[in-house]
Amino acid sequence: MITVEQALEHLFSLVSPLGSETVPLAQASGRVLAADVTATRDQPPFAASAMDGYGVRAAEVAVGAKFKIIGESAAGHGFSGPVGPGEAVRIFTGAPVPEGVDFVLLQEDCDRFVNTITIDSDPGSNANIRPAGNDFAAGFTLNAPRLLSPNDIALLAAMNVPLVQVTRRPDIALISTGDELVMPGDTPGPDQIIVSNTFGLKALFDSAGAKTRILPIAKDHPASIETAFDLAQGADLVITIGGASVGDHDLVSAVAQQLGMQQSFYKVKMRPGKPLMAGRMGDAVMIGLPGNPVSAVVCGNVFVLPVIAALQGFAPAPRTRLSATLTAATPANGPREHYMRGRVDRGQITVFDRQDSSLLTVLSEANALILRPADDPARDVGDLVEYLPL
Ligand SMILES: Nc1nc2c(c(=O)[nH]1)N[C@H]1C(S)=C(S)[C@@H](COP(=O)(O)OP(=O)(O)OC[C@H]3O[C@@H](n4cnc5c(N)ncnc54)[C@H](O)[C@@H]3O)O[C@H]1N2
Numbered sequence: 001m002i003t004v005e006q007a008l009e010h011l012f013s014l015v016s017p018l019g020s021e022t023v024p025l026a027q028a029s030g031r032v033l034a035a036d037v038t039a040t041r042d043q044p045p046f047a048a049s050a051m052d053g054y055g056v057r058a059a060e061v062a063v064g065a066k067f068k069i070i071g072e073s074a075a076g077h078g079f080s081g082p083v084g085p086g087e088a089v090r091i092f093t094g095a096p097v098p099e100g101v102d103f104v105l106l107q108e109d110c111d112r113f114v115n116t117i118t119i120d121s122d123p124g125s126n127a128n129i130r131p132a133g134n135d136f137a138a139g140f141t142l143n144a145p146r147l148l149s150p151n152d153i154a155l156l157a158a159m160n161v162p163l164v165q166v167t168r169r170p171d172i173a174l175i176s177t178g179d180e181l182v183m184p185g186d187t188p189g190p191d192q193i194i195v196s197n198t199f200g201l202k203a204l205f206d207s208a209g210a211k212t213r214i215l216p217i218a219k220d221h222p223a224s225i226e227t228a229f230d231l232a233q234g235a236d237l238v239i240t241i242g243g244a245s246v247g248d249h250d251l252v253s254a255v256a257q258q259l260g261m262q263q264s265f266y267k268v269k270m271r272p273g274k275p276l277m278a279g280r281m282g283d284a285v286m287i288g289l290p291g292n293p294v295s296a297v298v299c300g301n302v303f304v305l306p307v308i309a310a311l312q313g314f315a316p317a318p319r320t321r322l323s324a325t326l327t328a329a330t331p332a333n334g335p336r337e338h339y340m341r342g343r344v345d346r347g348q349i350t351v352f353d354r355q356d357s358s359l360l361t362v363l364s365e366a367n368a369l370i371l372r373p374a375d376d377p378a379r380d381v382g383d384l385v386e387y388l389p390l
């Protein structure tokens with residue numbers, strides 16, 4: 001059996017970054033920037049007032065000083081003339097600072113009588129002026145690849161970028177297999193259960209920028225699995241769930257190989273998730289996830305998220321691990337890397353008692369997968385362990 005690290009290497013060797021497309025800025029959040037974007041203007045494009053008040057010369061600022069108001073500078077409507085000694089301009093937040101002004105008095109620090117102001121409290125030393133280019137200057141670059149956050153969208157808007165070149169969203173076809181499965185809302189027979197991890201995985205993959213299609217459930221029959229693979233045509237990633245183990249009804253690998261899947265690996269030295277398989281299938285990468293709901297979700301986190309990132313143009317890499325200290329001792333691990341469900345809170349991590357790979361209630365309480373390396377010795381309270389956030 002290969003290690004998790006080796007399995008990831010195999011997967012990365014099957015993946016090439018997808019092409020790009022141009023989308024309106026308002027639709028670019030959560031997408032991956034495919035080309036660097038450079039600002040062609042300064043922000044702000046002029047020195048701007050940071051407060052509502054009066055623009056004056058800093059050298060004249062003192063409690064008791066008087067100034068004559070000669071005009072107004074508002075946001076969108078600046079004051080064009082120069083401002084001389086003893087003069088002030090009424091100015092508002094965001095307005096251009098006129099020539100001659102290098103200090104903005106807060107109106108709270110001034111007493112106004114008709115067109116004259118007198119400074120009546122100490123205005124302090126802050127000039128309340130944002131220099132031109134204070135946020136960014138022309139030439140500032142947002143580098144690709146970058147997962148665009150809502151804040152990045154605001155920045156791109158300020159850079160005057162209406163259209164953004166982003167990587168095409170990975171098209172994922174998700175196939176659940178098993179005679180026992182029905183869709184949520186259907187009426188299950190006495191020996192049936194409701195398909196679950198398919199929906200969790202779609203949510204997980206879509207939150208990472210993919211576009212996931214849930215295909216009809218395939219029966220434990222070669223023809224039905226074949227039909228499902230047929231419906232997956234055009235996908236970048238074909239992901240099956242279940243039918244991956246050694247039982248008489250675990251047919252995914254055989255059918256996929258019959259359809260031309262070149263298997264890259266089968267079985268990984270990990271818990272849960274051992275019967276994972278992957279390979280190339282035409283233009284797509286095929287990943288066969290084990291059926292146990294938690295096993296499928298763990299593999300989704302450990303393997304599929306890095307594959308989605310690589311398809312989106314990020315350098316292939318395992319997910320970043322964080323660390324926290326154990327709130328209780330845990331026994332030694334066996335020969336397979338173990339991804340244990342637990343909860344992390346302010347740097348302290350609790351490993352849950354129940355670790356069976358069928359328990360979605362436990363998974364839903366978890367916010368971390370604690371990583372126990374193969375043959376890791378018993379760990380004590382306060383020991384530092386690595387985890388992947390869920
Ligand atoms: N003799 C052995 N038996 C098993 C082994 C083994 O090494 N030798 N491995 C075990 C491990 S580990 C796992 S994990 C499972 C994985 O098996 P499959 O991938 O073939 O999964 P299934 O048998 O189809 O299903 C397992 C379990 O999960 C339920 N399931 C499947 N798909 C879904 C779905 N989309 N939503 C909800 N639940 C699903 C299914 O009903 C089964 O209960 O094999 C062990 N056996």
Ligand code: MOO
Nearest residue numbers: 272273274295357
């Ligand atoms: O590895 Mo199975 O994936 O333990 O439940």
